[in-house]
Amino acid sequence: MHVGVVGAGYVGLVAAVGLAAAGHDTAVAEADPAKLAALREGRVPFYEPGLQEWLDSVAARMTFVESAGSLPPCDVVLIAVGTPSGPSGQTDLTQVRQAVREVAATARPGTVVAMKSTVPPGTGLELVRAYLEPAGRDLAYVSNPEFLREGKAVDDWLHPDRVVVGAAEPGAGERVAELYRHLGAPLLMTDITSAEMVKYASNALLATKISFINEIANVCELVGAHIDDVARGVGMDPRLGSHFLQAGIGYGGSCFPKDTRALDFTAALNGYSFELLTAVIEVNRRQRIRVVQRLHEALGGLAGRSVAVLGLSFKPGTDDTRESPGVEIARMLAGAGAEVRAYDPVARLSQEAEQVLGPGARRTATLAEAVAGAQAVVVATEWQEFREADWAAVRRAMERPWVIFDGRNCLDGEAMESLGFTYFAVGRQVGRRRQAAVAARAGRPCE
Ligand SMILES: NC(=O)c1ccc[n+]([C@@H]2O[C@H](COP(=O)([O-])OP(=O)(O)OC[C@H]3O[C@@H](n4cnc5c(N)ncnc54)[C@H](O)[C@@H]3O)[C@@H](O)[C@H]2O)c1
Incomplete structure (x- = not known):
């Protein structure tokens, strides 16, 4: 043809x-x-x-x-x-x-x-x-x-x-x-309208799975459960499937955020309030804010603190930074007064990545440049380069209190703690904090 x-x-x-x-x-x-x-x-x-x-x-x-x-x-x-x-x-x-x-x-x-x-x-x-x-x-x-x-x-x-x-x-x-x-x-x-709806329903259900597992992860943190094991156990049920059960800082990109909002809007325009979808969108928004709140606590404030954000593309394998969690977190941190240096292996040289960061956040050409002198690191995209980084060298290049927020649960938390990092992730607690959460939970009455 x-x-x-x-x-x-x-x-x-x-x-x-x-x-x-x-x-x-x-x-x-x-x-x-x-x-x-x-x-x-x-x-x-x-x-x-x-x-x-x-x-x-x-x-x-x-x-x-x-x-x-x-x-x-x-x-x-x-x-x-x-x-x-x-x-x-x-x-x-x-x-x-x-x-x-x-x-x-x-x-x-x-x-x-x-x-x-x-x-x-x-x-x-x-x-x-x-x-x-x-x-x-x-x-x-x-x-x-x-x-x-x-x-x-x-x-x-x-x-x-x-x-x-x-x-x-x-x-x-x-x-x-x-x-x-x-x-x-x-x-x-x-028919035409049903085909259009297939696309929105698919993306809305995938986004729902992500927000759902993120909420489960947030509760895991409070009760001392480990989201990796929980997600694995849930995913063993073929009715539920193991895909899209990776807890983290939420979905981004050029499709899920806009398509969920569009379906929510279309429902409202037609007189229907799509409560479940509204909650999915809100959970995703708050999941990013939690990173900023955690760092605020761990660093005793953000103004004047130096933070490295690793990952600007919304997921590995693409240079697309549209509605990327890494970009938004960098902007929020910079807005709260932190000095932000951001690095991405693919989006590192793109004009777009420079512009989306906004004032107060600077893009670097290498990971080493981003982490030098930083007090905290946020891993926002699970690029292989970050999984395989020499984290001992990263820790040496950083300054106290050596905080790391693993926003994609892609690093070995125990190994990070043994290198001297204070390790935060989503729905995972390691070392002292896990013991503390379990102990706190054990002291409470069982409802
Ligand atoms: N990116 C994805 O992963 C993905 C997956 C499934 C569906 N979609 C959907 O597919 C559509 C395209 O997404 P994308 O990510 O490829 O977008 P994109 O922004 O990467 O590409 C769109 C291109 O269209 C060009 N364009 C706009 N108006 C034009 C015109 N009148 N004549 C010629 N060129 C024109 C733009 O310059 C741009 O290069 C969107 O509706 C998106 O929701 C995207």
Whole structure:
């Protein structure tokens, strides 16, 4: 087929390369001139493991243009532009509307427009009424939400758990499903609004699991239980599953925060108060604040204290710093008067990482530079470099009281304490604090 893709971000570029690799002639529209220039030189403009090599192997079947209006005639046009949060949690559909408007004005009759961007339930039908029907050229609309994960996007594209296609006309849905047939994934064909809802319900349930295990971890700290063992025991039940039971400082990134807020907003807009989801969002917000509160206690205040934040991307394997817990914690600490130095192995040189930190927090080029003279270290992203760091050397480079907050429970707490650190984590207590919590608990009546 001749396929067009609008938006060459994490989703759009992976989809475009994947479709070119499957033998389709693929044209990509990217509005950002810097990204477009990189792509025309054959470079992936962001960090995604394996994508550059994959692009190199299929570059001959791909073309890059500056707007959706400049795409050549296509059988299917995928829309993969950004859908960020508006100020009240609603989805900002500006990029989506612009892209659909451009496609509707220029696509040849019969083109199928497939929405890969995450848009709130009901959006597709509204886009059809507002842009596709008035164009009068028999343009069909299909909802085709994407489930890939940054950092694992290439593998996720090639091995999807499922392909979801929501269409009003079976022919249009079939044409989009055809693009994925060779991947052998289970296919769910449904109506447009249900397909949109599958994406939100999935992300909301994953976020719920994260906030749930974080609340269990917080209670573990109070009763002297160990979250690693608790999560392992819970995950042994196949009805519950072992995924997404990793306690920590909460979810971030370009999807979960905005998608949970958007679903909460959509429910409210339709007259329903989604209490459970509201709590999930609030628990996630507070989980980050707990780090700041702990450090405030441990350091006897934050003003003038020196703190290193390790990890600015929202998870390992990506340079994406959107709604990253590490960035937010760095900003909160700096706002409370701490001198913050932040380091990330991949986001370390990006312009974006410099800007998102804000005043009072400085990015460093190495881990050693970030921790030198620091009184506390926060591990905000579980990069392998942090797991494998020479923590004895880090302790020597730091100043008293040598506090470490392991926000991802990725270090050996006992080993950290034996190196002289005061070790905090989420739902885990080691050494003296564990004994103290158990003793305190034993002294209380059993309700
Ligand atoms: N990032 C993920 O892991 C992920 C996973 C699943 C779904 N999604 C959803 O996919 C969508 C895209 O996410 P992303 O992370 O790839 O976004 P992104 O911000 O990385 O990429 C979007 C790209 O679209 C370009 N763009 C915007 N308007 C354009 C237009 N009119 N013409 C041409 N280019 C245009 C932007 O310049 C940008 O490069 C979002 O709705 C997101 O929620 C993302």
